[in-house]
Amino acid sequence: MSGCLNDDNLIGENCYDGILNNGEELIDCGGPICDPCDPCENNLWDPLLGEQWVDCGGDCGPCDPSFNGQLDPGELGIDCGCDGCPACPELCGDGLPNGFEEGVDCGGPDCDPCPTCVDGEMNGQEIGIDCGGPDCDPCPTTGDCTNGLQDGDETYIDCGGSSCPPCEGQITWKANGTLFNGDAEATASMNGTSIVLGGVSLTTAQIGFTIEEPSAGFQNGTVVTMNTATAPGTAGAYESVGGADTYSTANGGNMTMELNYVVPGGGGGYVMGTFSGNMQSAGGSSVTISQGSFSIPIN
Structure with missing residues (x-):
């Protein structure tokens, strides 16, 4: 049977091949071609769909008392x-x-x-x-x-601008x-319409993000979610x-980034925001990223 397969009769990418392709949001679902993904299995909290917490409540299965977004007896x-x-x-990220x-x-x-608005710092969605x-x-x-x-x-x-010193970048x-x-x-920097940002510490730890332009464009206050469905x-x-x-x-894992201020475009653009969440290694171990912030000119 294997001898009958060649480049002319191989089955192309489809919604049943167990591979994330075709612009799918998750494997074999979502995107422009496949059936919508089950919102009860996307590892996200969708309150607009009636979920009480992440993938539970509403039309999804009941929430576990230890993970339901409520203060229960014993907690x-x-x-x-x-x-x-x-x-x-441990929940701060x-x-x-x-x-x-x-x-x-x-x-x-x-x-x-x-x-x-009274803490003497520029944070949240403030522009000053x-x-x-x-x-x-x-x-x-x-x-x-x-x-x-x-x-x-x-x-x-x-x-x-025309009269002030050049902006310097920072990320923590x-x-x-x-x-x-x-x-x-x-x-x-800009990679096409995507923003690529990151930092390297003097101790050689490195963090980086690629943010694809949202359908509504980059706007102040945009919240970006990063997980297997949004990669690469x-x-x-x-x-x-x-x-x-x-x-x-x-x-x-799942990372959340809020773009508090963003002007896309190289040579005069700027991006500022916060991030937190977790990522996984290829072997399945996890790292928790918390209290992340950045303000960087886009070159």
Whole structure:
């Protein structure tokens, strides 16, 4: 039988071949050709579809009491601190509002504080320190390169444009609780319509992301999810110190990135945001990435 197969009669890519192809969202489902994927098996929390938590509740099966987005008897925080549950601080990078968090992966006694309009820092969706964005008062415009605001023709706050110093990039993250900075390298560039960004620490740890342009285009506040279904177009990767271990959302896991400010395009573009979640190695081990943030000019 095998002798009858040749390049002329091999079966082409299809929705039943057990391979992620044809623009599928998951193997053999979703995309422009195949049947829609079962929303109860996509490893995402889809509240608009009636799910109580990730792939459970509503039209999906009932949620496990230890993973249902609610504070149940015996738990210290939401889905944590009980027999068989994770410790509450471990939930600060999972992209879900749980534990003692006041927002997604922020607030409470374990996670970093959530952004506010009165904390003296530029965070959340602000375009200046405690101003701009959908939540804070508008920023005043003075055309000053030292006022902590983005005004005039600045590429970003007090940098770039015709009169301010060039913008410098920065990226920081925690991997399994260890803090790293992109103090050796922090770069962003365009690959077609996709943004590619990443950083390298002086200790050689590396993190990088490719973000495919969303159907609605890049906008401030865009939330990007990275997992096996979005790879390779949208994916994250991490390499530990010395290249001892490598991880990727193409292997498994789930990363969430929020683009707080984005102006795509090389030679004058800029991207700023936050990220958290986890990635897997080819062997199935996992790394938790938390408290990630970046602000990088796009070259």
